[in-house]
Amino acid sequence: MTVHKCVICGKPYIGYGNNPAPVYNGPEQCCDECNATIVIPARMGAPIDPLLKAKAGLMEVKKAMEINDTEGKTKLGKPTRLGE
Ligand SMILES: [Zn+2]
Numbered sequence: 001m002t003v004h005k006c007v008i009c010g011k012p013y014i015g016y017g018n019n020p021a022p023v024y025n026g027p028e029q030c031c032d033e034c035n036a037t038i039v040i041p042a043r044m045g046a047p048i049d050p051l052l053k054a055k056a057g058l059m060e061v062k063k064a065m066e067i068n069d070t071e072g073k074t075k076l077g078k079p080t081r082l083g084e
Pocket of ligand 1: 031033034
């Protein structure tokens with residue numbers, strides 16, 4: 001088995017790894033944990049920065065998702081202005 005280094009958390013992992021886009025764009029892969037806690041939420045529209053902070057232990061992932069929910073509601077509540 002080949003050991004790779006996760007491009008997001010830097011931890012070694014065994015196996016194929018995961019495509020880290022849109023969190024990281026490059027040939028490197030990320031570990032299953034980062035894929036589940038950062039990459040997948042980011043693909044669902046969660047802001048990446050709070051997810052990375054959550055990964056670093058500064059914030060709960062749940063909190064990062066709540067921020068995304070709040071932002072989503074705020075955006076939906078604003079009238080769309082074209083041409084500005
Ligand atoms: Zn990782």
